[in-house]
Amino acid sequence: MRASTLLCAAESHETPERAAFRADVIEGLSASPKQLSPKYFYDEAGSRLFDLICRLPEYYPTRTELGVLKAHAGDIAAIAGPGASLVEFGSGSSVKVRLLLDALERPAAYVPIDISGPHMRAAVAALARDYPTVAMTPVEGDFTRPLELPHLGEGGRRIGFFPGSTIGNFTPSEAGVFLTHARQSLGEGAALVLGFDLPKERAVLEAAYDDHQGVTAAFNLNLLTRINRELGADFDLAAFHHRALFNEAESRIEMHLESRAAQTVRLDDARFTFVPGETIHTENSYKYAAPRLMGMAQAAGWRQGALWTDPRGWFAVAVLEAV
Template structure:
């Protein structure tokens, strides 16, 4: 959504790498800072408490939300070609692994994979997913790493000498400002090392109606997902948000090539969060996330600026989504 400022198709979960008190203070500091800006904003990484994660999973099954099923379709159809571009006997590092739904589609074609390294901020969730994968594929070496992929981290020394490949599905790359996305790909290159390969899912620019429906479904599930952020603030930070006084808005900005999600104040009001009070004018918004959309050419250019050689792209028949293969020379 990160860390994940939009809908990363494997829903992340709440951070558990810090002590609860530390995490609560960081949450409060981020909310104070975000609601004090001229354009109020909240980090989308806080979407994913238990309720938010459940709502996101419901979003991925909605008829309007095409990214998840479309990317899975590409992996199913083009999996053999994608796997053929990756080095044999490699360690596959999945950044922000979340659930293993897409990874399992790719594994069907990676007969010589030496190791799988899921990386996620949630140690508890990561452990459960790794154990489930080991139970289903006992022959696969699984080495989970608890880390924030937006920061440098070390891979296990046991992987030394193995070729490296990265996996970054779900168009999570679109959740970052373009300059940040370029920096993120550079970081992945440093972590994986020279000669590494990457498989990246990227959502494509398309008509505005399709994009806006994907983030504002008829059943109101995405609206509930967005508003749940205020519910979490009320519960965890002694907030006093009236959820009926805010409404969900999703709009595509073609000049920036991004979907923006906002929470819109229905009327002028003051809202307390802990010991602080924040004034809202009627119609004033809280910007909760952005999701950048690329063309094949604009993502290719971004990857190459980050030091990667672009190898190949696979798309669905409707041109909704893309999966890219990159190499670090």
């Protein structure tokens, strides 16, 4: 059988998820400027690296948000009421959700939604051992798109959980779309517990996304490793390096992969040329003042309930109520 026939046979068996990944990468690298979606960071290796990032001394968001959640888990439980079903968008390692499961009164169900299936299933297996009375139904999927939730039973309130300032990875228009989809998925009477990062000094922000150990750089470069492995591209990782900068006009941290030299990268029949210093924009992390984000939530069908911050005013956790 000829090589071209084998290639066609392999492509014909490509999963819809892999096909979408391929299409998104080709579209992003064809754009000007070049870009890749941060949702593809989270293969198994990327998820492990992000767990390491969350423990770095420079990366304040995780520990700061954990402090706010610990201080107000009882308040969230009172809002949720008994028998609530918890739906987490982008569950990751599920460290933060334990605070809520411990605080909730007889939680009925936990539905984590994450694009990284193996990492999520491992976390859910550990949770299931520790919370045997809570029905666990993981959903492997892209929570940036409309999702139909599994049946969660009757009686308890649906509580969405979207921590980690992941809302900041979306553009403002994308964040509005997510909030609208979450409102539709969670339904009437639901609430959404939303963590978001507040504006602060440039030096603090840039250090958080460019740590001295190079873990964030490895996380960023792993995206190219994944594209090589899963899509057959030929990125030379040594020919790119990680950059993080604060775009003050947009109030966002930007992560880029910068080409060190003139080069050409191949993916299928496509060729993508780079000049020295040209970048692939891989992630934004918007820093929202609370009034701006609450205005976006209101436009998506939510009203602001409680809102808490840490003592320094670096991070906020809001409870949004469906209207």
